[in-house]
Amino acid sequence: MREIFKTIYYILKSLRPRHWTKNLFIFAGIIFSKHLLDFNYLKKVIFAFLVFSIVSGCGYIINDLKDRERDKLHPKKAKRPIASGKLSSTSAIISVFIILPASLFLSFLLEKKFFIATSSYILLDIIYTFYLKDIVILDVLSLSFFFLIRVLAGTWVIKVETSPWLLICTVLISLFLGLGKRRHEVLTIERADEHRASLKIYSIPFIDQMIAITTSSTLIAYIIYTLSEETARKFGTRNLFLTLPFVMYGIFRYLHLIYSKNLGGNPEEALLSDIPFFLSILLWGITAIIIIYGGKL
Numbered sequence: 001m002r003e004i005f006k007t008i009y010y011i012l013k014s015l016r017p018r019h020w021t022k023n024l025f026i027f028a029g030i031i032f033s034k035h036l037l038d039f040n041y042l043k044k045v046i047f048a049f050l051v052f053s054i055v056s057g058c059g060y061i062i063n064d065l066k067d068r069e070r071d072k073l074h075p076k077k078a079k080r081p082i083a084s085g086k087l088s089s090t091s092a093i094i095s096v097f098i099i100l101p102a103s104l105f106l107s108f109l110l111e112k113k114f115f116i117a118t119s120s121y122i123l124l125d126i127i128y129t130f131y132l133k134d135i136v137i138l139d140v141l142s143l144s145f146f147f148l149i150r151v152l153a154g155t156w157v158i159k160v161e162t163s164p165w166l167l168i169c170t171v172l173i174s175l176f177l178g179l180g181k182r183r184h185e186v187l188t189i190e191r192a193d194e195h196r197a198s199l200k201i202y203s204i205p206f207i208d209q210m211i212a213i214t215t216s217s218t219l220i221a222y223i224i225y226t227l228s229e230e231t232a233r234k235f236g237t238r239n240l241f242l243t244l245p246f247v248m249y250g251i252f253r254y255l256h257l258i259y260s261k262n263l264g265g266n267p268e269e270a271l272l273s274d275i276p277f278f279l280s281i282l283l284w285g286i287t288a289i290i291i292i293y294g295g296k297l
Helices: 002-014 017-032 039-066 089-110 112-130 138-156 164-188 204-227 229-235 239-259 267-273 275-293
Strands: none
Touching: 002 039, 002 089, 017 039, 017 138, 017 164, 017 267, 017 275, 039 089, 039 112, 039 138, 089 112, 112 138, 138 164, 164 204, 164 239, 164 267, 204 229, 204 239, 239 267, 239 275, 267 275
């Protein structure tokens, strides 16, 4: 019985609950469609967040199964249940065959277009794990599309539309995070090319140049979004630009974490461990909600 509980524990750990913070992007749709205070919408999005998190967790298990030998070369990934041998490959495979179909079925019951989003996510995840992650540039672009699917999933589950500029901002900010992750891997992993083929091609100057371009593009896209006529008409105010200082500080703070503290390898760890970075995101969210919902609060 003890072994069974240990196996369940390591399966849950392999689903990487700490990484589920990425799935908070699902809430972008309900926030920016002005339905956050509608309990029926909110309940549906919360359930969608949980289902999507389980689906993405299965993707992590598939990735860990594929890369268990490579992960042994990584200072942190070597401690994961599958790479360390605490969870057998057989148990991991069985868990995916049980959990993934069940969670996809739940997504179908929730909303058909949401099912399309979750299915697309896991399909892209499999293609990324077995092919795209070893192709330079396409690997980080794939990471940005994961975040785009998260935002679309959140809008599709409650059948609302979102601004194209918001989608562009999502792609750019996630590309920024992905490049920071690659920079960290190139700097910290011994025999990086054996861990991932694309790391042999990346160089620090090349990554730094792409980070600089992406940082500028992200800020410009967000400024255009907050100042656009479409945004002003939708929210009935032009004050969304007041959230810009928090976005700027958050991006610059993360650059500091990448270049000064070498924390770019794990965005969710930076979010949970760096108080200034966490506060910048929290204050951005609070300010945006006050501006958007000021008349209803």
